[in-house]
Amino acid sequence: LKEQSRLLETIFENINDGLSVFDENNRLIAWNPQYVSILELPANQLKPGMPIESIHPLLSQEAQDSWALDGMALDRDEVNQLRKQRTQRFERHFPGGRVVEFRSNPMPDGGFVTLYSDLTERKTIEAQLRQSQKMEVLGQLTGGVAHDFNNLLAAIFGNLQLLEDSLPAGGKQLRYAQRALSAAERGKSLTQRLLAFSRKQLLQPETTEVDGLIEGMLDLMEYSVGEQTEIQLDLQAADWWVSVDPSQLENALLNLAINSSAAMPNGGSVSFKTRQLTDQLLNGRRCDLLAITVSDTGCGIPQSILRRVFEPFFTTKEIGEGSGLGLSMVYGFVKQSNGDIHITSAEGKGTQIEIWLPRVIETTTQANSTLSTQENTKGSGQHVLLVEDDAQVAQTAEALLESLGYQVTVVNHAAGAMDALDKANDVALVLTDINLGSAVNGVQLSDMINARWSALPVLLTxxxxxxxxxxxxxxxxxxxxxxxxxxxxxxxxxxxxxxxHPTASLGGQGNDASG
Incomplete structure (x- = not known):
């Protein structure tokens, strides 16, 4: 009996989980050191025979509520009563994001014994898995509708712009057209945000100097956040470069600034800080990192929802006031740019978001040789062969090309395109959709054209x-x-x-044009 007693005592004292025993009157009989450390209790205030009602106030404020495994709040007194009758499993949340699982079992002579397990690491992994699954589902959803939806938007954009040209300046009709065009822009932006969260947005990465980019958008940020919000800069990463889509980085930083401003209805400050981090671990490899930190003095985010802020469509705003895609778009953009993002916040103490991007070494030849967007882009009667199976998009694209000064021939499949090229010797460019709804797609058509007319340029869409x-x-x-x-x-x-410039990069309108 002594040997068994010593064995049980050794197990009781040295298991990783906390353990406590309460009698039928809810009085503490025994506990191990891990019970004290896991629940962050003051050891000097625990005494044998202490009622459970006296122990609850010793827990941190966050840990005094019980939560079912499905996230439903539980009544504390009811749970304590049920623990003496049958097995009970529930969770409590502690400061710093820790989650502890309580597993209580009744004892034959009354009372109950409880095992306490720290599930923080497991919960973090599960949350990451759920986030990954949500992104995968969202990616499949957006990928499935993107083609048809973007075809609709292409027809809407083109026709509204043509209509805009034909209306007299200052008239009501022009305002109506411009209003509809603005709504179409919002539809395009929404699609891009969905694609950004799913990490499938078409990006055009360039070697970018972040300090200069932030300084260049200071006026825009000050205008966007309003007079009550002060923008502060602390840029310490001069001459360090990263490979990102600069327009999307600007959108992400502007989005963060606007979110911070919304958290400070009575005014405050938003600070943008950059710094250089050498020899850091990112995505399983060591590299130099450029850190961008966006901090505000706002109301902060409750710990109960902090872990959900990067989820798509999650928002604390009223219906109609936000899509819930702002932070998820930033998250997707950063991850797609091979970076990482972290958020810390506390109620009443503001929020801090830090973005890590891997440094690249600047070369004298930039990644994309850009051409001036101010150059004359009008045509001068060149013959363009348009291959498009969607009738509305074809009519719109034809009208747009003609308004730009091109002569246009329209066909709706690859065979018609090859026949047209055989008959006409003055085609200067082929503009073809990729999904042509036939056996030969636009990529295959491009390769066929290149094989027979190697000097004829092809632009896919x-x-x-x-x-x-x-x-x-x-x-x-x-x-x-x-x-x-x-x-x-x-x-x-x-x-x-x-x-x-058939050998030059198309820049923002080319291989990765998405806005």
């Missing part, structure tokens, strides 16, 4: 994201791509550059 085009149609980085929906200006620049 699609509403699908680039990764999906690579997997489904065999798109290569060498193929020039204009993403749908495109504006007339984007179409003008893409066609002009493909005609006049």
């Amino acid at each position: 699609s509403g699908l994201h680039k990764q999906q085009l690579k997997q489904r149609y065999g798109l290569l980085d060498s193929h020039a791509l204009l993403a749908k929906p495109y504006t007339r200006d984007e179409l003008a620049v893409a066609v002009h550059r493909r005609l006049n």
Whole structure:
């Protein structure tokens, strides 16, 4: 009996989990050291025979509520009564994001014994898995609707811009058209945010100097957050470069500034800080990092919802006041740019978001040789062969090209395109959709044209994201791509550059054009 007693005592004292025993009157009989440490109780105030009602106030405020495993709040007194009758499992949340599981079992002579397990690490992994699954589902959803939705937007954009040109300045009709065009822009932005969260947004990464980019958008941020919010800069990463889509980085930082401003209805400050971190671990490899920290003096975020802020459509705003895609868009953009993002916040103490991006070494030859967007992009009667199976998009694109000064021939499949090229010897460029709804897609058509007329430039267009085009149609980085929906200006620049600079990067309108 002594040996068994010593064995049980050794197990009781040295197991990793906390353990406590209460009698039928809810009085503490025994406990181990881990019970004290896991529940963060003051050891000098625990005494044998102490009622459970006296122990509860010793817990931190966050840990005094019990939660079912499905997230439902539980009544504390009811749970304590049920613990003496049958097995009970529930959770309590502690400061710093710790989660402790309580597993109580009744004892034959009355009372109950409870095992306490720290589930913080497991919960973190589960949350990451759920986030990954949500992103995968959202990616499949957006990928499935992107083609049709972007085709609709392409037709809406083009027709509204053509209508805008035909209306007298200052009239009501022009305002109506401009209002509809603005709504179409919001639809395009919503699609991009969904794609950004799913990490499938078409990005155009460039070697970017972040300090200069932030300084350059200071006026825009000050205008966007309003007079009550002060913008502070502490930029310490001069001459360090990262590979990102600069326009999307600007959108992400502006989004964070606007969110911070919304958390400070009575005014406050938002600070942008950059710093250089050497030899850090990111995504399983060591590298130099450029850290961007956005901090505010706002109301902060409750710990109960902090872990959900990057979820798509999650918002604390009233219905109609926000889509819930702002922070998820930032999250997706950073992850797609091979970076990482962290958020810390406390109620009444503001919020801090830190973005890590891997440093790249600047070279004298930049990643993308850009052409001036101010150059004349009008056509001068060149013959463009348009291949598009969607009748509305074809009619709109034809009208846009003609308004830009091009002569246009329209066909709706690859066989018609090859026949037209056989008959006409003056075609200067082929603009073709990729998904043509036939056996031969636009990528295959481009390769067929290149094999027979190697000097004839081809510009592909699609509403699908680039990764999906690579997997489904065999798109290569060498193929020039204009993403749908495109504006007339984007179409003008893409066609002009493909005609006049066939070996140059198409920049914002080219292989990864998405806005």
